[in-house]
Amino acid sequence: MSITSLSIKKIRNLSEVAFTPAKRINIIHGANGSGKTSLLEAIHFLGLTRSFRTNQFRYLVTSAERESLVYSEVDSYSAGKSHPLGISRNLDGDVRIRYSGATLELSELASLLPLQVINTDTFELLEGSPAIRRQFIDWGAFHADQTFIMIWRSFKRVLQQRNSLLKCGKIDPTLRELWDKELVQYADQLTALRKAYIEVLIPDFDAILHRLNSDLDIRLSFAPGWDQKIPLDTLLNDNLQRDLKQGFTSAGPQRADLKVKVDGVSAAERLSRGQKKLVVSALKLAQGAVFHRMSQRPCIYLIDDLPSELDEQHCRLFCEFLEQTHNQCFITCVDPASLLGFWQPETEVACFHLDSGQLV
Numbered sequence: 001m002s003i004t005s006l007s008i009k010k011i012r013n014l015s016e017v018a019f020t021p022a023k024r025i026n027i028i029h030g031a032n033g034s035g036k037t038s039l040l041e042a043i044h045f046l047g048l049t050r051s052f053r054t055n056q057f058r059y060l061v062t063s064a065e066r067e068s069l070v071y072s073e074v075d076s077y078s079a080g081k082s083h084p085l086g087i088s089r090n091l092d093g094d095v096r097i098r099y100s101g102a103t104l105e106l107s108e109l110a111s112l113l114p115l116q117v118i119n120t121d122t123f124e125l126l127e128g129s130p131a132i133r134r135q136f137i138d139w140g141a142f143h144a145d146q147t148f149i150m151i152w153r154s155f156k157r158v159l160q161q162r163n164s165l166l167k168c169g170k171i172d173p174t175l176r177e178l179w180d181k182e183l184v185q186y187a188d189q190l191t192a193l194r195k196a197y198i199e200v201l202i203p204d205f206d207a208i209l210h211r212l213n214s215d216l217d218i219r220l221s222f223a224p225g226w227d228q229k230i231p232l233d234t235l236l237n238d239n240l241q242r243d244l245k246q247g248f249t250s251a252g253p254q255r256a257d258l259k260v261k262v263d264g265v266s267a268a269e270r271l272s273r274g275q276k277k278l279v280v281s282a283l284k285l286a287q288g289a290v291f292h293r294m295s296q297r298p299c300i301y302l303i304d305d306l307p308s309e310l311d312e313q314h315c316r317l318f319c320e321f322l323e324q325t326h327n328q329c330f331i332t333c334v335d336p337a338s339l340l341g342f343w344q345p346e347t348e349v350a351c352f353h354l355d356s357g358q359l360v
């Protein structure tokens with residue numbers, strides 16, 4: 001997958017920017033506030049109709065404007081043939097996704113344009129709540145198995161219904177049995193897909209972390225959200241009084257997590273900032289590697305301020321690794337000299353300079 005041309009209108013300080021990215025490495029540099037992150041947000045908007053920095057569209061659209069637009073040509077199946085993809089969204093809440101003359105659903109867009117973001121928020125993968133790590137696992141499971149989205153949606157629906165009944169304070173036992181049966185069925189399917197994905201991811205993660213010259217002994221493990229020695233239906237029964245009191249279901253895949261430990265201790269508590277950056281980057285790069293192996297398609301990487309937190313040697317190794325993947329990368333930095341020396345002459349590297357929202 002690669003973007004072969006891009007036109008951005010009315011995203012933050014980018015009133016109108018158009019360019020032809022390189023298929024592999026794109027370096028976007030400029031002073032603070034020039035619009036580098038906004039450009040990455042525009043590509044994220046193209047892939048998911050929203051920013052990675054805010055959930056509120058009104059902050060993404062250029063001040064005093066009502067609509068953001070991103071048009072592109074994408075070679076989504078790396079078959080050497082580009083198709084037009086355009087996203088528009090306005091302050092009234094209308095979102096239009098047009099691909100090659102047809103309207104797409106958001107899940108179709110997400111599967112068409114697999115995106116990975118590495119920025120300061122990526123630290124949340126270690127430091128944030130389990131919900132962030134579940135999102136990470138689900139990105140992989142979604143792309144790894146076509147049934148994932150249906151199972152995930154069904155599980156969410158049944159869980160919401162069960163929780164609404166719990167909130168009422170009393171549940172008819174027959175009705176509860178029915179809901180629980182359905183919940184357990186989807187929970188087991190969802191957990192099996194998540195577990196299988198993490199098992200595939202771990203060897204790639206270990207190898208990539210090693211390539212990034214980290215001698216850290218990081219252990220990843222999947223926690224499904226309940227004690228697997230006890231069947232979930234038994235646990236739902238055992239926890240019923242507590243769940244009724246709390247008004248929500250306490251055990252199940254909605255509590256799943258990815259544990260990241262170093263020497264048996266939480267990596268979030270133990271590692272330095274630079275080490276954390278290497279670990280979260282290895283997690284994201286491993287997702288791209290697994291995705292490529294499964295689908296024969298590369299991802300698009302949006303990497304904000306790559307050099308930050310990294311010393312020169314780790315920065316070089318990071319670039320060397322990116323260079324050897326098939327991904328299309330959009331990398332921002334303030335000073336291009338901090339990255340330009342790291343690429344082999346045969347690698348296609350394009351450099352773009354942003355100044356006050358304009359490409360110069």
Ligand SMILES: Nc1ncnc2c1ncn2[C@@H]1O[C@H](COP(=O)(O)OP(=O)(O)OP(=O)(O)O)[C@@H](O)[C@H]1O
Nearest residue numbers: 012013032033034035036037038059060061062063
């Ligand atoms: N909705 C908006 N409309 C117009 N301008 C905006 C909007 N939101 C943010 N900006 C401005 O856009 C500019 C670009 O911000 P951006 O975060 O992309 O800069 P950057 O080049 O990544 O900077 P840094 O190197 O400091 O991270 C900033 O001056 C910011 O104040």
